[in-house]
Amino acid sequence: MGKGVPAANKIKTDLHEILDIRHLTDSTFVLRIEKKDLEFEAGQHVCVGPPNGIHTREYSIYSAEQDEYIEILVKEVENGLVSPSLKKLQKGGYVVVEEPVGYFTINKDLPQAQKYVFIASGTGVSPFHSFVLSGKAQNYTLLHGVKYASEAYESEAYDENKYVLCTSQEDKGTFNGRVTDYLKANHFGVDAHYYLCGNCNMIHDVYDILEEQGVSTDNIHAEVYF
Amino acid sequence: MKKRIGFKTLGCRLNQFETDALASKFVGLGYEVVENSKDIDVFIVNTCTVTNQSDQKSRYVVNNALNHGHTGMLVITGCMANHHKEQLEKRYPNAYVVDNQQKSTIPQLVEAHYNKEILPSNQNVGGVFDYAPAAETFHTRSMIKIQDGCDNYCTFCIIPKVRGRAVSRPVEDILENIRQVVGFGYKEVVITGVNISRYNDNGIGFSALLKQIVDINLDFRVRISSIEPDSFDEAFFELLKHPKITPHLHLCLQSASESVLLQMRRMYTYKLYKRMVERLRAVDPRFNITTDIIVGFPGETEADFQKSLEAVEELNFGHVHTFKYSKREDTRAARMSNTVPESEKSLRSEQLRQAANDSKINYRQQFVGDQLKVLVDTVKDGYSKGYGEYYVPVKINQVLERNKLYTVKITGIETWGEEPNLIGVVQN
Ligand SMILES: Cc1cc2nc3c(=O)[nH]c(=O)nc-3n(C[C@H](O)[C@H](O)[C@H](O)COP(=O)(O)OP(=O)(O)OC[C@H]3O[C@@H](n4cnc5c(N)ncnc54)[C@H](O)[C@@H]3O)c2cc1C
Ligand code: SF4
Numbered sequence: 001m002g003k004g005v006p007a008a009n010k011i012k013t014d015l016h017e018i019l020d021i022r023h024l025t026d027s028t029f030v031l032r033i034e035k036k037d038l039e040f041e042a043g044q045h046v047c048v049g050p051p052n053g054i055h056t057r058e059y060s061i062y063s064a065e066q067d068e069y070i071e072i073l074v075k076e077v078e079n080g081l082v083s084p085s086l087k088k089l090q091k092g093g094y095v096v097v098e099e100p101v102g103y104f105t106i107n108k109d110l111p112q113a114q115k116y117v118f119i120a121s122g123t124g125v126s127p128f129h130s131f132v133l134s135g136k137a138q139n140y141t142l143l144h145g146v147k148y149a150s151e152a153y154e155s156e157a158y159d160e161n162k163y164v165l166c167t168s169q170e171d172k173g174t175f176n177g178r179v180t181d182y183l184k185a186n187h188f189g190v191d192a193h194y195y196l197c198g199n200c201n202m203i204h205d206v207y208d209i210l211e212e213q214g215v216s217t218d219n220i221h222a223e224v225y226f
Numbered sequence: 227m228k229k230r231i232g233f234k235t236l237g238c239r240l241n242q243f244e245t246d247a248l249a250s251k252f253v254g255l256g257y258e259v260v261e262n263s264k265d266i267d268v269f270i271v272n273t274c275t276v277t278n279q280s281d282q283k284s285r286y287v288v289n290n291a292l293n294h295g296h297t298g299m300l301v302i303t304g305c306m307a308n309h310h311k312e313q314l315e316k317r318y319p320n321a322y323v324v325d326n327q328q329k330s331t332i333p334q335l336v337e338a339h340y341n342k343e344i345l346p347s348n349q350n351v352g353g354v355f356d357y358a359p360a361a362e363t364f365h366t367r368s369m370i371k372i373q374d375g376c377d378n379y380c381t382f383c384i385i386p387k388v389r390g391r392a393v394s395r396p397v398e399d400i401l402e403n404i405r406q407v408v409g410f411g412y413k414e415v416v417i418t419g420v421n422i423s424r425y426n427d428n429g430i431g432f433s434a435l436l437k438q439i440v441d442i443n444l445d446f447r448v449r450i451s452s453i454e455p456d457s458f459d460e461a462f463f464e465l466l467k468h469p470k471i472t473p474h475l476h477l478c479l480q481s482a483s484e485s486v487l488l489q490m491r492r493m494y495t496y497k498l499y500k501r502m503v504e505r506l507r508a509v510d511p512r513f514n515i516t517t518d519i520i521v522g523f524p525g526e527t528e529a530d531f532q533k534s535l536e537a538v539e540e541l542n543f544g545h546v547h548t549f550k551y552s553k554r555e556d557t558r559a560a561r562m563s564n565t566v567p568e569s570e571k572s573l574r575s576e577q578l579r580q581a582a583n584d585s586k587i588n589y590r591q592q593f594v595g596d597q598l599k600v601l602v603d604t605v606k607d608g609y610s611k612g613y614g615e616y617y618v619p620v621k622i623n624q625v626l627e628r629n630k631l632y633t634v635k636i637t638g639i640e641t642w643g644e645e646p647n648l649i650g651v652v653q654n
Contacts (some may be wrong), residue, residue: 011327011328011386011387011390011391012327012391013327054247054330055556058379099391101377101379101391102377103377103378103493200485200488200489203488204484204485204488207484207495211497217495217497217498218498222488224488224489224491226558
C-alpha cells in the first residue's frame, strides 16, 4: 500500500459542555456550547446529539467564526427524536458534537463588494447569522420567511435596512406574505449571489423564480434542511 | 433466510454495553444475533487493548474463528482497533477494522458490504495495484486512489458515515505512484476515490492535480472514474481535451427531477447537469457519459420519475446503472415519509432499464465504421476483448496480446444477453 494512500478516516466526535441556553420562542432556542478546538467556516454545520444516545442531527453553526464558543439555533420538531431531547438539556450538561463540515460557504474569490441575497425559512436563517457576524458579507439583503413575527430570532444582529421579515400568518413583519412573493415583486439582479437555506419546498420555488428572472444556477447556492 | 451475526466481546462493561446496543440494532434490522462464531455470516469482535494480555486474547478470538472456518464478513472493533488499526488490517486483510468512534455505524457497514457498496479499506485502496508489476497481476489498468471519504451527506447515502471525512492524498505521492505503475507496464491509470471532484491537497484542487498527472512525461492514458457533478471549473473542461485523458466520465445523476435532487441534498440541479453534458459533448461529440439513477426515492412521484426517464432518452448515455432506492438506517432519507411501494419501484426500474438499454445501443451505434484504440484485457476461447478510449467494450475474433493497445476498426454490434458489444478487426 502506498504510504500516503488515505484510508477510512474517523469522524471526530467529542463531548462539549453546554455554556448557555437562550429560549427565543416556545419551540426555538440557541444552544451555546464549548468550542474546544473546533475551527469552522461560516455556513458549515455540525452534527449534535444528546450525550447518552447514538443519534445526532445536523445543525448549521449560528455563531461567528471568531467567537470563543459555538452556537446552534434549534427548533424543536414535534415528535422528532433529537431536537426535543436537545431542548431538555441544561446549562452545565453535555452534548456530542462532530467536527464541522459543509460547503454552504462564501466563495473567497468573490470581491468584497459582492452583492448577496440570503433567503431563509425558519431556522434556515442560522448560517446567515454566522455569515453576517463573521463579517463575510457586507452588501447583503436577508429575506427571512416565517409564520409569525416572533420567529425573527435575534434579528437585531442584522442591519435594519438589510433584513426583510416576511410573515405568512400575520401582518407584522416587513412584508406580509411568503419570501417567494417578496422575491417575485422585488428583483435583485443577475449579478447577485443567492444563498437559499431551509425547507425544500421554499428552495424549490425560489430556484424557479430566480430562473425566470434570468439568474444563472452558478449564482445560486442551496442548503436543504428537510 | 435471516443473516446470522456472531459477537464476541472482550474487556470492560462499556464494551459489553455497546455490543448490546449494536446487537439490538441488528435484531431491529432483521438479523439473527448469537454470541459465538459458529455458522455465522458476520463475526464482530469488540476488542480490548488495556493490557498485552487483552491484545493477545483479542487476536486469539479472531484467529480461532478463522481457523474454524469462518469465511464470512469479519469486523474488528473496540480499543484494539483504535490502537493497532494498521497492524490489524495488515494481518487480517479481509477484515473491516472499525475504530470506537465509528462503532455505532457497524450495522450500516454490514448492510453496505452485502450491497457491494464497500470493501474493507485495505482492499479498497487498490493495494494490489499499487506496486505490483503488471507481469504478476495481469491487470491492464491501475487504480490510483487520490482521496477517501466524503462530506457531501446526500440524504440516501451512508458512505460519509462509514468512510469518514474527506481526505486527499498528497500530490507528490500520487504522481510517484503513477510513475511507478506506468514503469511496471500499465497502459492506463484510473483515478479513483469516494468523491474525487472535492480533491484538495493544500489548495491544489482536482483540475490542478489532473494537470500535473497528464504532464508526467510517460506514455499512458488516464481514465477518471466515478465523479460527482458538483464542482467543475473551466480548467477541468479544458483538460478533458488533452490526448492522455479518455473521453469518458461516470457522472452520477441520481434523478432528473429538481425536487427529488433537493430532497437528496445533491449539490447540483438537473439544469446544471444538462449543461455539463453539453460542455462535455462540445469537447467530443461522442463523449461517453455513464451514470447512476435511483428510482423510487421517498416522495418520487410519477412525474418526477418521468423526468429521469426523459433524461435517459435525451442525454444519450453510454450506460445507466439503475438502482431501486433502498433504505439505509441512520441516513436522513430513512426518516422520510412518502415511501414508494416496492412494486412501483420495480416497475419504474424496469422501464428505466429498457430506456437505458435503447440509449446504450444508440450511443454505441455511432462507432460502427470508425477506429478505436483498444486496450486488450481478456483473451480466451479464440477471441479478445478490451476497452476503447471511450470505455466501450470491443470484441475482436482473434487471439491478441493482453495489456497491449490495438487500433481496431469497428464493424458492427453483437448483442450477448442484453449487452450490445462492439465487434471489430485489428488494423495494421
Ligand atoms: C445541513 C443541515 C443543517 C441543519 N441545520 C438546522 C438548524 O440550524 N436548525 C434546526 O432547527 N434544524 C436544522 N436542520 C434540521 C435538523 O438536522 C433536524 O432534522 C431537525 O432538528 C429534526 O430532527 P429530529 O431528530 O428532532 O426529528 P426527526 O425524528 O429526525 O424528524 C422528524 C420529521 O421532521 C421533519 N423535519 C426536520 N426538520 C424540520 C423542521 N425544522 N421543521 C419541521 N419539520 C422538520 C423531518 O423531515 C422528519 O420527517 C438541519 C439539517 C441539515 C441537513
Ligand atoms: S457524494 Fe457520493 S459518496 Fe458522498 S454522500 Fe453523496 S452519494 Fe454518498
